[in-house]
Amino acid sequence: MKDNVANFTGRVEEYAKCRPGYPEQIISLLENKIGFDQSKDIADIGCGTGKLSRVFLNNGNLVFGVEPNEEMRKMAETLLNKFINFISVEGTAETTMLATNSVDVITVGQAFHWFDLKKAKKEFKRILRKDGCVVIVWNERNNNTQVMKAVNRILLSLNQEHEEAEKNLVDKNLLSAFFGVDKVGKSTFPNYQMLDLAGLKGRIHSISYVPDSGSENKRVMNEVKDVFEKFNNGGQVKIEYTTRVFWGNIK
Secondary structure, three states: OOOOHHHHOOOHHHHHHHOOOOOOHHHHHHHHHHOOOOOOOEEEEOOOOOHHHHHHHHOOOOEEEEOOOHHHHHHHHHHOOOOOOEEEEOOOOOOOOOOOOOEEEEEEOHHHHHOOHHHHHHHHHHHEEEEEEEEEEEEEEOOOOHHHHHHHHHHHOOOOHHHHHHHHHOOHHHHHHHHOOOOOEEEEEEEEEEEOHHHHHHHHHOOOOOOOOHHHHHHHHHHHHHHHHHHOOOOOEEEEEEEEEEEEOOO
16 A cells, blocks of 8 residues: 555544445445355455445455554454454555455455555455456545535645545546456445534544644634534534445456
8 A cells, every 4th residue: 555554543533433334235236246145255455444344244244354554453353343254454455464365355445546556456366266356435425515515625725636536546547457457347326424513523534634733723623613514404414425336357
């Protein structure tokens, strides 16, 4: 994962509490598209606090949660400790520490844009069993709502690199190059969060480039509070997402 392992250190609690999860419908989609079932062993690469892992753990799959950030990994271990089918692994996308031909499916969530894709692809091919599949899942914010337009004005005052990374993830050419094929399976699901003021502040603070202290942090959080006061309905705001799912065999 390039040199970005520490990006979310100090933000893990907000990440766990305030980032959106993933729709359970992903399971039925994969059952229909790739013959997925409970027998498939999974490597969830860059699993973070385990949000995507949880979907597959609930389905009964064995999941290796590979995560280089110690705080993230420990949080996943705590939040997923009831699952005997979860195995926490200290590793990266480029060096997973998993055995050769050890998993049927590789899943990747929001961490995809941090990977060195050339090295990650080589590693993925090593750990996948024959006909193994890679599934990339991404929660893309709906920026057309009034609340997100206001929030994005705040974020754009800080840094646009992350926004460009999100746009690039769903770039057809990038995905085709990563999978090594022209056609990549894709589908979408609606997703959303209902957040109170603390939740909205935590959601924004969980973004890697938002300052975690100092005058800029104070400015951002004051502006987030103004947005909440303007757009909340009954003490909550709705943050809408499109969950994008991509799948394929890498060549």
